[in-house]
Amino acid sequence: MSPARLVTLVLALSFCAPVCLAQSPAARAAGKGGVIAGNVTVHGKGLPDVTVTLRSAGFGGQGQGQDLPQAKTDAEGHYRIGDVPLGSYYVTPVAPVYIVPGAGRLAFASDPVVITGGETIDGIDFSLVRGGVVTGKVLDTGGRPVIEQTVSLQSADQSAGPGGFGGFAAGGARTDDRGIFRIYGVPAGRYVVSVGAQQRFSAYSTVMGQQAYKQTFYPDATDTSGATVVEVAEGDEVSHIDITVGNTVEEYSVTGQVIDKSSNAPVPNVGFTLSVLAGGGNRQRAMGLMTLPVFSDGAGQFRVDNVPAGRYMISLSPQTSNGMTGQSAAFDVINQDVTGVVVQAVSGAGLSGFVALDGNQDPSILSELLQFQVQVFVQGSGNAANAASVQTVPLNADGSFQFAGLPAGTVRLSLMAQDSTLQGAFKLLRTELNGVQQPRGIPVNSGDQVGGVRLVAAYADGIVEGVVKMQNGTLAPGARVLARLTPAGQQGQGRGTNLGVASVDSRGHFIIENVPAGSYNLIVSVLNLQPGRRGQRQQQPVSTQQQVLVNEGQVSNVTAVLDLGQNQTPPTPTPAPTSP
Incomplete structure (x- = not known):
């Protein structure tokens, strides 16, 4: 459409009666609400008064922005969520002190639940256990409480490789005015407890004027090798996990000037961003970006305070650069202030x-x-x-x-x-x-x-509803099945335009909303989330594809057959006996 055509249509709108905006697929299906029901129990006993909520499981904006229904469990722990719009959802019991064994603080179903009409899906059950508690106090070396600092809990049972723990984060809390923290809903396991951020990321706090401490592990170690592991059993409270922190992160100033690259004239009144860099050589990349509360003065000079040790780059902020762009060379802050940083500005x-x-x-x-x-x-x-x-x-x-x-x-x-x-x-x-x-x-x-x-x-007001029938095998533990759409004619495993993707639920159902009218390849594939061993050859993903025609504002129904045995390695034949 040409710009002139757009202007014509917009002007026409201004002279029309109030317009009823086109409805989304979910809004059109609101009259076909379904039901999701189940039970929430603790060791087989119903847990009452737990709010069970829905969260959209759609990718790329599917189902976002909706006010979704919810329900509370009754005296027997049963819940029933009615008027569920067409869509794909994660079901979540909001019970922060309870957990699903092996999951985190807010337990939710790992598989989505797909509603394709006025159906009732029962048996979405949650068997919870009471989580543990880790509590303690954070003090500095002078015995003063360390206030408003984040205390983190990290699993000690998963290997990190060289240098420290690499397990999943199991929770966290901020210290109060007494330096006391309390982390609840902790799964049974072994943990390391720490306060303070890794130094390379502390700039995002210190530059904005917040106090940051060097990362310290319980009880007072600055390295993971000296950390004491805390063991938490189901429902137990582990107290007196007291941490003594040392000094705050050392901070320095960075000063420099912005000059126009073509004339060497100073560039006044422009803003900046700070990038924290990691890696080396050609693999050096920005690990984050923050807008600095700093502008250049009349001589193009600037000063950034409270910068911890690290490797950085300063760039002109696009929102406040007056149409110019530019960045400094990468520079290191080690143990002293840094001067002479030059940002060369050019016309963007x-x-x-x-x-x-x-x-x-x-x-x-x-x-x-x-x-x-x-x-x-x-x-x-x-x-x-x-x-x-x-x-x-x-x-x-x-x-x-x-x-x-x-x-x-x-x-x-x-x-x-x-x-x-x-x-x-x-x-x-x-x-x-x-x-x-x-x-x-x-x-x-x-x-x-x-x-x-x-x-x-x-x-994009079309919908693809589907059922995946699996044959010749069962899914491996942790595997997920995904359905996605690509334009017709595009090769199945290519990286081209992705016009819709959805998870397949445990019943084999999926729904892809917000699909433009057109002809597509529907590709259903198995995503194995279990990591392979180093050096182990990875098999090609199990997949199938077929064409689907989507009409404007309509629901296209499709059935796909997924052969789970298609990539199985054939058994090694037994060699024939040799003649004596």
């Missing part, structure tokens, strides 16, 4: 274009599209290869958009809903530059002014 790239609606040109649908924003992600290139930039702008009334101050790199664009209830209502089919599709993004250089960008979106 500009990028402009418009969003076109593919297919249905209904004015009410166009009205919804104009409520979206365009987000640009730029992966840096050259000296900024380890940096990234993100900006978001609203669509103009004619469907156009403009970005300025982009760094050199590869640009990827996406659509984001400002209203969460519209999330997933449109799918971005392709990005074009001067009529040519750009599947790998659009390369830009400093100072480029790139026009002619066209984002082709489609209204």
Whole structure:
């Protein structure tokens, strides 16, 4: 659609009577609500007054933004959630002091539950046990309470490799005004308890003026090798896990100047971001990005205080750079203040274009599209290869958009809903530059002014409901089955456009919402979450595919057969006996 066509439709809207916006698939199916029911028990006895909630299990915005029903268990621990809209959901009993054995503090079903109409799905049960408690006090070396610091619990039963524990995080809590912490709902197991952040991430607290302590493990170790393991049994309270922390993280200042690369003139009144870098050589990457509460002065000079030891890069903030971009070289903060950091500013790239609606040109649908924003992600290139930039702008009334101050790199664009209830209502089919599709993004250089960008979106109000029948075997423990849609003609295992994905529930049902009208490959595959042994050859995933036609606003039903034995290794034949 041309920009002129968009303007015509928008002007037509302003003279119409109030418009009924197009409904999402979930809204259209609201009259076909289903029921999810089950029991919540503790050692076989019903647990009353537990709120059981639903959480969308949809990918990519499916089912997001809905107000979902919930229910409380009765005196026998039974619950019944009615009027459940069409969709895929995780069912969660909100019982923080209880856990599912082997799970975490907020227990939830590991498999989604799919509702495809006015059906009743019973037997979604939860057998809980009471979690343990770990409590103690955090003091500094002077015996003073350490206030408002996070205490973390980490499993000691999983190997981390060299240097420390690598088990899952089992919970955490902040210390109160007495330095006391209490972590509840802890699964039975062996844990290490620590306070303070890893030093390379503490900059995100210290630069903003928050106090940070060097990571200390119970009782007073600064390294995991000296940590005392805490054992927690079911329902037990382990107290007096007192930690003595040493000094706060040492902090330094970083000063420098922003100059215009072409004229060497200082650049005043621009803002900055700070990237924490990790890795070495060509593998060095930014581990995070924060906007600094700092602007350059009239001479282009800046100062960043409270920076702990680490490796960093300072860049111009795209929101406050006046259309310029640039970054410093990577620098190290070791044991003293850093001076002379230079940020070379250049004119950033500009990028402009418009969003076109593919297919249905209904004015009410166009009205919804104009409520979206365009987000640009730029992966840096050259000296900024380890940096990234993100900006978001609203669509103009004619469907156009403009970005300025982009760094050199590869640009990827996406659509984001400002209203969460519209999330997933449109799918971005392709990005074009001067009529040519750009599947790998659009390369830009400093100072480029790139026009002619066209984002082709489609209204996504179709639904694919399916059943997967499995034969010749059973799923391995921890395996999941996923169903996804790709454009017809695209090879099954390729990385191309993904127009919908869903988990298959324990009954073999799945639902993919927010699908544009069109012809697709439906690919059903097994995702084995059990890690293979190092050096072990990984088998090709078990999968099947077939074509599906989706019509606008309609439900397409499909049945897929998944042969779980397709990649099994045939038995080694017994060698024939040799003649004497």
